[in-house]
Amino acid sequence: MEILRIPDVERQELIARIPDDESGSLQLGTLGPAGTSSEYVAQMMSHCVADGARLRIVLEDTYERCMDALTESRVDLVLVAHAYPGINAFYMHPGLEPAIVFRGSTPEYGLAIRDDFVFREELLESETVVSHPAPIPLVRYHLGRPLQMATADSTSQAACDVADGRYNVAITNEEAARQHHLKFVYKFSRIPMTWTVFARRKD
Incomplete structure (x- = not known):
């Protein structure tokens, strides 16, 4: 089973968001604590689109707190699984937009x-x-x-x-x-x- 599939156009969109400054990075929020499938996919995504150091993963206890962190500018992006039943709140929020969509399999x-x-x-x-x-x-x-x-x-x-x-x-x-x-x-x-x-x- 293919673990991660990010179309090239989506990968380039994400890379374009990383600051040009070599010391700069993006803060990517997702569901924690450590060991979640969200963290696992975020780590794979990080290594796929950058060198792993330019995308820093920030874990929150719930996806709702991830949304708060994004709207309050404490993170730059949030990764959300489509199995999360409340994902519609992200899509409906007038201050948010989908940056990229991709496929990534969870751990067993x-x-x-x-x-x-x-x-x-x-x-x-x-x-x-x-x-x-x-x-x-x-x-x-x-x-x-x-x-x-x-x-x-x-x-x-x-x-x-x-x-x-x-x-x-x-x-x-x-x-x-x-x-x-x-x-x-x-x-x-x-x-x-x-x-x-x-x-x-x-x-």
Whole structure:
């Protein structure tokens, strides 16, 4: 599966926004904390369009806070996944505009647990599984059964909630699972996703 596909015209549009000054950089806001699929795609995008140093990634706890950071000029751009159900607020905001749109696949997703949690499949009947809302449909497609769900602001936060003992099982991605020392008991797949980078409106 192709991980990142940025059309050349979109790549050039993004590069044109980077300051000519060699010491200058763009601040790219996206959903945190570290380990989210948004951060993963932002890092790949950074290396694809620049040398990695000219695009500095700024993580916010929610996409709503990303929008605030953009409208308040604390970041120059914001990367938003099209799976985010509130993305229409970015498109409808009169002070924002889409700068580029591209395709970027997430890390692999799955059900993850702590090392000290003894997992048995029948526990899925009683355990509450924590997840960001966007990947919850993966359960139906990969497990074919409903689960009792709780929601978190990001896949990374879901992994953190399991690492901290608030829950025992999370739907999360392999980056967040690794950072929070979780292990997969079920692996699902990468998610082929489209993304928009928003900027402040020029006119």
